Structure formats: C-alpha cells, structure tokens
Amino acid sequence: MSRSLRHGALAATAIVFSIASMSACSAGNDAQTLQVRPDNAATSVDSIKIQNANVITQPEHDAEGPAVVSATLFNDGDKREILETITLPGSNAQVKLHAAEGKGPIIVPAGGRVIIGGKGNAAAVIENGREATRNGNVQQVVFKLSRTGDIGLGATVVPATTFFEEFGPSSLPELPSPKPTQTSPTPSGESSQTPGVPSDSPSGTPASSTPSDSATAS
CATH class of the missing domain: 1.20.5 (Single alpha-helices involved in coiled-coils or other helix-helix interfaces)
Structure with missing residues (x-):
C-alpha cells in the first residue's frame, strides 16, 4: 500500500x-x-393493532390492591369494534372493564384508537391483582373484540413506578353524579295528619265510638 x-x-x-x-x-x-423506553408488548390482527400492553401492579411490592391492564388499541378498519373482555389465561383473575366516561362498553372507533389506563382513559381493573401475577413475569393477556375476536399477547408485569406511574392502579373513571331526589315539603302551619283520623288514635285508624247509655236504653 x-x-x-x-x-x-x-x-x-x-x-x-x-x-x-x-x-x-x-x-x-x-x-x-x-x-x-422499556420494551412493551405489541401485536396486530387484521385491522386491529395493540401496542404498549402491560400489566401494572401496585407501586409497593407488599401493597394490597388491584392491578390494571394498560394498552393502546388502534382500529384501521372502517367499522368500529367493541372490546368485550380482557382475560388472563392461566389465572383466576377477573378483569373489569370501564369506559372513559364511566358507563357503557369500551369502543375502538373506526380509523381511531382507544387508550386503556391512565387518568381520563378507559380502565381494565384486575381486582385480585396481587394474586393474579408477579412483577417481572410475562403474563398472557387476551383481548376479545366484537368483530376481530381474540387477540393474545404476552405482557410484562411491572409496578406502577417510573414510566408506568401514570398508568398504574388508580381511581376508576368518575361516574355521573346521581340527581338528588326531590321531596315535596309540607307547607308550614299545616298538619301532616290524615283527614278524618283523630290525633289520639295510636294506630292511625279512627277510634270506634261506644254507643251512649241513652241510645242503649231506648
């Protein structure tokens, strides 16, 4: 050279x-x-894509309380899908779904997405989260949609710390406040006694009258 x-x-x-x-x-x-960023589970079937799937437990190892499933579901199709259930095969855990507004099903709109987990979003709550799985494990999670059917993937189980703190177990979406029941007030100065019923009748029924002596004598 x-x-x-x-x-x-x-x-x-x-x-x-x-x-x-x-x-x-x-x-x-x-x-x-x-x-x-940590590696998060993702998969796609037909027009549905699932990204950032995790099972998030309480921030403290020994803390009692629910866990949650967090994920983002994208719908590239032209028809909406309803997320019917989320299950954790191999465990007895029950996952309860809550829409973002607090009622109705979780809908993945056509050409849109839905976020599960985090403030103001839909929620998927595992009531017995501590018994269902352990931090560090990979938990099989199955999302059942109304049109696409079952979509399964392995989600990492992590505590609600660092990147996952805002998506971990928290309060459920706020339900609409029930309207107070209005009762008609009793006008002042008026008695609530039933007309025709003597006030000294303890049972609320008219007291039976005893025939007078004069009536008996006649």
Missing part, C-alpha cells in the same frame, strides 16, 4: 472515532437523554 493510501485510511478512521466520541458525549449514560 502506498504512503498516500495509508494516510487516507488513517484519516478516515480518525474521523469515525471522532464522530462516535462526540455522539457518546452528547448522549451520556442517562437513559432519558437517549429516549430509551
């Missing part, structure tokens, strides 16, 4: 190392700087 070619190769190598060093310095060792 000629001297000029060797010099060119060395210069190119130096440039590569220089760029790599600058990239490393700008990124640092901070995962947030690198925008690294």
Whole structure:
C-alpha cells in the first residue's frame, strides 16, 4: 500500500472515532437523554393493532390492591369494534372493564384508537391483582373484540413506578353524579295528619265510638 493510501485510511478512521466520541458525549449514560423506553408488548390482527400492553401492579411490592391492564388499541378498519373482555389465561383473575366516561362498553372507533389506563382513559381493573401475577413475569393477556375476536399477547408485569406511574392502579373513571331526589315539603302551619283520623288514635285508624247509655236504653 502506498504512503498516500495509508494516510487516507488513517484519516478516515480518525474521523469515525471522532464522530462516535462526540455522539457518546452528547448522549451520556442517562437513559432519558437517549429516549430509551422499556420494551412493551405489541401485536396486530387484521385491522386491529395493540401496542404498549402491560400489566401494572401496585407501586409497593407488599401493597394490597388491584392491578390494571394498560394498552393502546388502534382500529384501521372502517367499522368500529367493541372490546368485550380482557382475560388472563392461566389465572383466576377477573378483569373489569370501564369506559372513559364511566358507563357503557369500551369502543375502538373506526380509523381511531382507544387508550386503556391512565387518568381520563378507559380502565381494565384486575381486582385480585396481587394474586393474579408477579412483577417481572410475562403474563398472557387476551383481548376479545366484537368483530376481530381474540387477540393474545404476552405482557410484562411491572409496578406502577417510573414510566408506568401514570398508568398504574388508580381511581376508576368518575361516574355521573346521581340527581338528588326531590321531596315535596309540607307547607308550614299545616298538619301532616290524615283527614278524618283523630290525633289520639295510636294506630292511625279512627277510634270506634261506644254507643251512649241513652241510645242503649231506648
């Protein structure tokens, strides 16, 4: 190899190392700087895509309370789908679904998406979450939709900390406040006594009258 070619190769190598060093310095060792996020389960069947699926438990290991399933469901079809159930095969856990507005089914609109988990979103609550699974495991989760049917995937079980804190177990969507029952007030100065019923009658029925002596004598 000629001297000029060797010099060119060395210069190119130096440039590569220089760029790599600058990239490393700008990124640092901070995962947030690198925008690294935990791997979340995702899959797709027909027009339905499920992303960011996780089972999120209480933030403290020994804490009692429910767990939740979090996920985002996309519908690329031209007809809406209804999320009928979420099940956890291999466990006795029951998952209760709650729409974002607190009533009705969870609907995945045509050409849209629905987010499960997090404030203001739909919720999928595992009542006996601590018994259902353990942190660090991969839990099989099956989403049953009205048109597509069952879609299963393995979701990681994580505590409600760091990235998952805002999607973990929390209060359910707020239900509409029931309207207060209005009762007709009794006008002041009027008695609530039933007309024709003497006030001294303890049972609320008219007291029977005893015939007078004069009537008996006649």
